[in-house]
Amino acid sequence: MSDDEFLREAMTERLAVGGHLRSPRWRQAVLDTPRHEFLRGGYFRRVDGEGATGWEPVMPEDPAWLPATYEDDSLVTQIAGTIAPGDIRGRIFRAPTSSSTMPGLVVRMLEDLQVSDGMRVLEIGTGTGYSTALLCHRLGDGLVTSIEVDADVSTRARTALGATGHLPRLIVGDGLAGHPDGGPYDRIVATCGVLGIPPAWLAQTRPGGKILATVCGWMYSSELARLTVEDGVAHGRLLGGRISFMLARPHLPPPLGTLPDLGPGEEREAVIGADALDDWTARFVAQLAAPRAQLLRLSLDGGEAHPVVLDVDAGSWASLRQLGGRWIVRQGGPDRLWDRVEDHVTRWQRAGSPDLERFRITVTPEAQTITWPN
Numbered sequence: 001m002s003d004d005e006f007l008r009e010a011m012t013e014r015l016a017v018g019g020h021l022r023s024p025r026w027r028q029a030v031l032d033t034p035r036h037e038f039l040r041g042g043y044f045r046r047v048d049g050e051g052a053t054g055w056e057p058v059m060p061e062d063p064a065w066l067p068a069t070y071e072d073d074s075l076v077t078q079i080a081g082t083i084a085p086g087d088i089r090g091r092i093f094r095a096p097t098s099s100s101t102m103p104g105l106v107v108r109m110l111e112d113l114q115v116s117d118g119m120r121v122l123e124i125g126t127g128t129g130y131s132t133a134l135l136c137h138r139l140g141d142g143l144v145t146s147i148e149v150d151a152d153v154s155t156r157a158r159t160a161l162g163a164t165g166h167l168p169r170l171i172v173g174d175g176l177a178g179h180p181d182g183g184p185y186d187r188i189v190a191t192c193g194v195l196g197i198p199p200a201w202l203a204q205t206r207p208g209g210k211i212l213a214t215v216c217g218w219m220y221s222s223e224l225a226r227l228t229v230e231d232g233v234a235h236g237r238l239l240g241g242r243i244s245f246m247l248a249r250p251h252l253p254p255p256l257g258t259l260p261d262l263g264p265g266e267e268r269e270a271v272i273g274a275d276a277l278d279d280w281t282a283r284f285v286a287q288l289a290a291p292r293a294q295l296l297r298l299s300l301d302g303g304e305a306h307p308v309v310l311d312v313d314a315g316s317w318a319s320l321r322q323l324g325g326r327w328i329v330r331q332g333g334p335d336r337l338w339d340r341v342e343d344h345v346t347r348w349q350r351a352g353s354p355d356l357e358r359f360r361i362t363v364t365p366e367a368q369t370i371t372w373p374n
Helices: 003-017 024-032 035-039 065-069 103-112 130-139 151-163 199-203 274-278 280-289 337-350
Strands: 043-047 054-058 075-079 096-100 121-124 144-148 169-172 185-194 205-215 223-230 233-238 266-269 294-299 305-311 316-323 326-332 360-363 368-371
Touching: 003 024, 003 035, 003 065, 003 103, 024 103, 024 130, 035 065, 035 096, 035 130, 035 151, 043 065, 103 130, 103 185, 103 223, 121 130, 130 144, 130 151, 144 151, 151 169, 199 205, 205 233, 223 360, 274 280, 274 305, 280 337, 305 337, 316 337, 326 337
Parallel strands: 121 144, 121 185, 144 169, 185 205
Antiparallel strands: 043 054, 043 075, 075 096, 205 223, 223 233, 233 360, 266 326, 294 305, 305 316, 316 326, 360 368
C-alpha cells in the first residue's frame, strides 16, 4: 500500500467514526478519490505572529504536504483573488479567497444532499474539484455540472479531475446565476456561503428537488440549509453544526470606505449588550434584523476599540461601550440598527432561545424568510 493510500484509508475511517461519513457509496468514493491530487499546486499554511496573520506556501516537495492533504482541515489554495502557492516565496499578508474545504464537511454535505442514482446535480463553486470528483464517483460524470467564478481555479480543477479519471461539465461563470442549459437539476449544492438563495437556483431545480447551501451574513454567523422546491418556492430548515464557508464573491460586504462620524448620535442604555452576540445563534438572529450591516471593532478618537454595527451603504451605525456594569449604545444615520437587533434577539430569547436546527426557511423569487418557533 502506498503512502497516500494508507493516509486515505486512515482519513476515511476517521470521517466514519466522527459521524460525517455514513453510507457505503460515499465511503467508497472517499476511499477511491486521492485528495492530494487536487492539491498538487500546494496550499498556504497559516502563520500567526504579533501582527497580521501571514500565509506561507507548502509545496509537494515539502514532507509536510502529503500528510496535511489527508487531515480533516480546510487548506487555503488562493490568496487575494489571484495568488496561488507557487507564485510566492516567504509569506503573504492578505486574505484567503479560495480553499479546499475540510473533508469532514465535504462528505457531511454530500450525505445531507440525499442523492440517489440517476440524479442530475449542479455544484456551485468547483474549487479544487475534490467534492466534484466525489460527486462524479457516486453519480457518474455525465450527471455532474460544476460552476466556478475564477477561470484559473476552474482550469486547475479540470486538470486534477482529468488526472483522477473524471470529465464532468465544468463551467466558468457566476454560480449565483446557475447554469440553466444543464437543468433542471435534481439537486443544487453550494460550496460557498450566500446571503440569500438566488432565484435562479429555484428556477433551475426540478419540482421536488433540493437545494443545499450555507446561508450567511456579514456578522459571520452561518448555517447549512436544505430546501425542497415546489411550484417555484423553496421550503426547508437549517441543519445545525455551525457550518462556515467563504462568501460568494458577489455577496462579500462592501469596503468600509470613509467611515461616518461616530461621535454625534442618540445615546441610551442598551437592553442587550454587544457581548450577547458572542453567541453564534444570537448573532445569526441579529443578522436577520440588520442583514446589510457588518459587526466591527473600531477605535473612537484613537481610544479603546468598541463594537460597532455599521451599514455602509445606508450610513446607519450603532456603537456600543461598557460603562460600569451597563452597556451604552449610541446610534446614528437613517436607521436605528441596534433597536432592530434588540427587538429580534429579545423575541428569540422570549421564545426560549431555540437552536438553529429548529429554524425554518422559505424562499420565493422575491424574498427569503427565516423564522424560529415561538
